[in-house]
Amino acid sequence: MKTTPDNSGDVRLSGISKTYGSFTAVHPLDLTVPEGSFFALLGASGCGKTTTLRMIAGLEEPSSGTVRLGDQDVTHLPPYKRPVNTVFQSYALFPHLDIFENVAFGLRRRGIKSVKKQVEEMLELVQLGEQARKKPHQLSGGQQQRVAVARALINHPKVLLLDEPLGALDLKLRRQMQLELKRIQTEVGITFVHVTHDQEEAMTMADTVAVMNGGRVEQLGAPTDLYENPQTTFVANFLGTSNLIEAEVDTENGDDIVLKAGGGKLVLPEARCSAPTTAGGKVLVGIRPEKIALTHADEAGSIPEGRNRVTGKIADASFIGVSTQYVIDTPVCDEFAVYVQNVERDGRLVPGADVVLHWSPAHTFGLDAAQDIDAGTEEEAAA
Amino acid sequence: MEQYEPDRLTPPQVAAMRRSLRTGRGALTRRSLLRATAGGTLAAGGLGALSGCGIPAAGKAQGGTPAHDHSAQEKVVAFSNWTEYIDVDDSGKRHPTLETFRRRTGIKVDYTEDINDNNEFFGKIKPQLAAGQDTGRDIIVLTDWLAARLIRLGWVQKLDPANLPHAYTNLSPQFRNPDWDPGRAYSYPWQGISTVIAYNKKALDGIEVKSVSDLLDNPRLKGRVGFLSEMRDSMGMTLLDMGKDPARFTDDDFDAAAARLQKAVDKGQIRRFTGNDYTSDLTKGDFAACIAWAGDVVQLKADSPDVDFVIPDSGYMTSTDNLCVPNKARHKTNAERLIDFYYEPEQAAALAAYINYVTPVDGVKPYLAKIDQDAANNPLIVPDKAMQAKSHAFRSLSQKEETAYEEKFAKLTGA
Amino acid sequence: MSTLTEAPPPLAPAEPEKRPPRKRGRFTPYWLLLPGMLWLIVFFALPMIYQASTSVQQGSLEEGYKVTWHFATYWNALSEYWPQFLRSVFYAAAATVLCLLLGYPLAYTIAFRAGRWKNLIMILVIAPFFTSFLIRTLAWKTILADSGPVVHTLNSLHVLDLTDWLGWTAGDRVLATPLAVVCGLTYNFLPFMILPLYTSLERIDGRLHEAAGDLYAKPWTTFRKVTFPLSMPGVVSGTLLTFIPAAGDYVNAELLGSTDTRMIGNVIQTQFLRILDYPTAAALSFILMAAILAMVTFYIRRSGTEDLV
Incomplete structure (x- = not known):
């Protein structure tokens, strides 16, 4: 799969930062993208992900630090000397050139005379063989997107940079293109660095995701790691939904920590707690809504031992087909979200019913309570 | 109005700009101020005039x-004149002689400076006059050839001598009998304009210029001689130099003079034919010598010590700007009273003290001396006998001749 | 319009009485066109017709002019004044090329490099319009005066020897030569070149430059392959806005030129105002108009920007 054995497709950022006057867009950052991987930079707008990408492309000069491709230091090379190509947000196709010439642009600039075969092959790869002589504005958004990819890929860059490449497409097309891009990446084996604000997109496509916030990388890892074991409230809230409960450390019991919250006790495996714990200290306890089971209060006795429990009253229930989403009013959290698969529906679980929420302690995660509990939520984004 | 004063231009140059490119001979006041000129007027002149050419037969x-x-x-009279061609008080807004006239007669003068160029003005009033309509003007000021054309076309009214006692008595003999209006039945001069040779002493650098022949033949002046784009002035001076009388020349004489000028053009002797803008060429020394209007020279001399003039032995041309009453004017008698008023030597002196052209009124000198001794002694303003003797007028032309001569002259100047 | 009339009325049964107010709406576009049409008729069509009629008349001021369909006027005018026609085209073309060479870098700088100075530079570009055309042109007589510093410098650098040899200047002077006229035209029409160039350059998406750089184009190649082609609409409209008025101009030739630099505008002016040969003046105007129209059409076809102009 790897095109070259010497790791020259690695992207190594060490200590790079970018400041504009007094505003720091990217704080000093170390990051290594291994060759051949599909790497996503995920974050809300203004988090510094695009600036980081542009520093790799050479479109932005870093204020400090170095950019290396493999062992080559490219920090001060102009973009046209870097073996890197970019798929721009809204594509930046040349409106005066037809599709063929758009795709051939990079080859021609490097003095390659016979471009016809390569361009035709590349257009086949992105399934646009028929459109070669059309102008960009005659194509649909999805087609333009594929042209942008073809135009970059034909140069066999060591790294392909994608700046929100699917942002302008509608949902259905976006899904389709996600798979398509993943297929192409697998086929050509080039390192992809993909910038997006869409967590679902990042998780679907990338091998590794770096979640950025306020110019810093909050957490880096495989999508499942990030989801199952977020290290910060931002990651917990930005990737999917989390219920966060303020709790106090009661005792430590072997590998587990016992916590007090709203009069009850919760157990958290110490390995899943990213915050330092001392007796009496505060910790944020997190649990994903789909990990929780819901039992009517009348049958509370049937719940097995060893599970974390919280009692509450159903405030709202919405049926969305595969699952039902409940909002539960509990002493620890007044808007506890619970998603229950519609396998066997219990007719008593309607708003107003008293219920017990319970889940395996192994699904619980612990976060530092000094953080903003709402970081990364939509409420915060709207604020 | 003083919006813009380009620094290296003297007031006469600025005035020249203001008075358009072509035959403009508006006025040079002692305090020539730059008016924001209308390049627009100029540009629109071409197009607007082209499209506005209603050309029915002239109402004969x-x-x-x-x-x-x-x-x-109605105790009013509408007077259309060239820009800055009348006395102005210190406020720059009021015209003392017009106020004197009003006080004395009770007639209010509706004074408009809407003439910049004879040809343009002709284009402007032609449609109404040709259609036999009132132009809204009681007095207009036209250079003699245009006055002659309007008289020929029957577009101006015969004046009543009974209303013009001073004019009849005081009109300088030199202007009494132009062939286009013998005895001044239709027109009286507002001012006379002399055409002389002007030079820049510094640019001449000792070269002697005394005649048109010097201008045309001296190889040391090659490319530094200017002529006027006004056909009658340039051709008249050349005819005089060739010993012909501009008042009585033939087609052959004209052709010979044109050939003489053509030769000078061909060998690069004549730099260019100009309208009023020659003044800047002259003061900067781009023209070492040129045919020039005396009124400009008086002003240029005052501002630039290098500029002077010479009257050729063969004589010089004089033309006039004339007061006429167009057809259908509503206030003919009032107009005649105003004309007569300006032929009182005292009023003529007040006017002459302000504008630098030849006064057509006899007996002005003592009154002018009281206001401005220098002006009174300047032969370009109050010509003495010797000066008057050298003065010549261009004969009037028939329509056919005018067209033919203008066409030949246009060829000469590059069409 | 077609969708309005052809679309089946889905709600028709529910409200059968209600005829929608389509009738009035249908004529709205025409009412909106009316003022513009009237303006065109009064200030363009009528004068054109009048002028066309004048050009085939014969007569004199005293006898009046009558339409005699004397088309020979056209032929006579053309055979008499073709040198001035050619000269006008040549001078206007030279001035247009100069304007492009001077204006493009300036427009480029304003569009991409001027930053916060952008507005100031734009004002400076337009500033000459605050004074009259005539005064601006006359100022050049001071700048190019025979004894002035410009001519002096050119002379000591022997530039004038070269231009004299080429026939652009005469002897030791610049004024009253073809070069002065072309310079005057260039100066006076430069803003007409810069403004459309600036507009079309400014419209170019900056990411296209980045994309070109990203695809291995050096800055100069980016300019040649991306920026310049995309600014073609500005180049075309700028050259037209410069060439057309320059070809008909007479002020520059009048003030800065000499007898051998008279342009067709001067001829028309002389014919109309001095010689009073209205038919010839009208015919010359029509020939000029037709010639410009033909050249412009050819030019637009060639530059392939019909849809962009």
């Missing part, structure tokens, strides 16, 4: 077409 009514004279009931 020899002697003009009077309208019912409202002079007695």
